[in-house]
Amino acid sequence: GLNALYSIALKCPDIDFIVRGSSDADSLDIVKKLAELPNVDIVEGYVTAEEMKKVFYEADWVLVPYESASQSGIIMDAYRFSRPVIAFEVGAISEQVKDKVTGCLVPSGDIDGFSAAIKEVYALDKTDFAQFVKDSYGFGFEKYSSCKGAGKFIELLCSISDK
Numbered sequence: 001g002l003n004a005l006y007s008i009a010l011k012c013p014d015i016d017f018i019v020r021g022s023s024d025a026d027s028l029d030i031v032k033k034l035a036e037l038p039n040v041d042i043v044e045g046y047v048t049a050e051e052m053k054k055v056f057y058e059a060d061w062v063l064v065p066y067e068s069a070s071q072s073g074i075i076m077d078a079y080r081f082s083r084p085v086i087a088f089e090v091g092a093i094s095e096q097v098k099d100k101v102t103g104c105l106v107p108s109g110d111i112d113g114f115s116a117a118i119k120e121v122y123a124l125d126k127t128d129f130a131q132f133v134k135d136s137y138g139f140g141f142e143k144y145s146s147c148k149g150a151g152k153f154i155e156l157l158c159s160i161s162d163k
Helices: 002-011 025-035 049-058 073-080 111-122 126-144 146-161
Strands: 017-021 040-044 062-064 085-089 103-107
Touching: 002 017, 002 025, 002 111, 017 049, 025 040, 049 073, 062 073, 073 085, 073 126, 085 111, 103 111
Parallel strands: 017 040, 062 085, 085 103
Antiparallel strands: none
């Protein structure tokens, strides 16, 4: 999704983008192009748990412009840090992002739509943004937390033993 992110960042010059992580040999050229944009802050390399925590707290939204995906661990982390998500609707991403509740889903490859979604969410008032934040955390807790997972596992075991 780095090529898409480059196009999106060009269309949203008033929005600051934070990019963290290690790139592979195939993505070095686009990472260099992204780094040249004044609204993109890139730190290349391994991201520790503490650095990741800091980045999530500094971000308002998490962008997932994947070209393809089954699901995304980044989305689960976003919800853990109460961050809503804007993502292309690819693979099973629509099972992880509830459009207009925990974030925004954009048709796959629709750069203009993704850019418009970013501008739309950054224009939200504090109350509407706070609702996205609350819903993101709540959805993530219900769907992905170890507490809820353990409870579901116990329910399953009980239902089996009852038979």
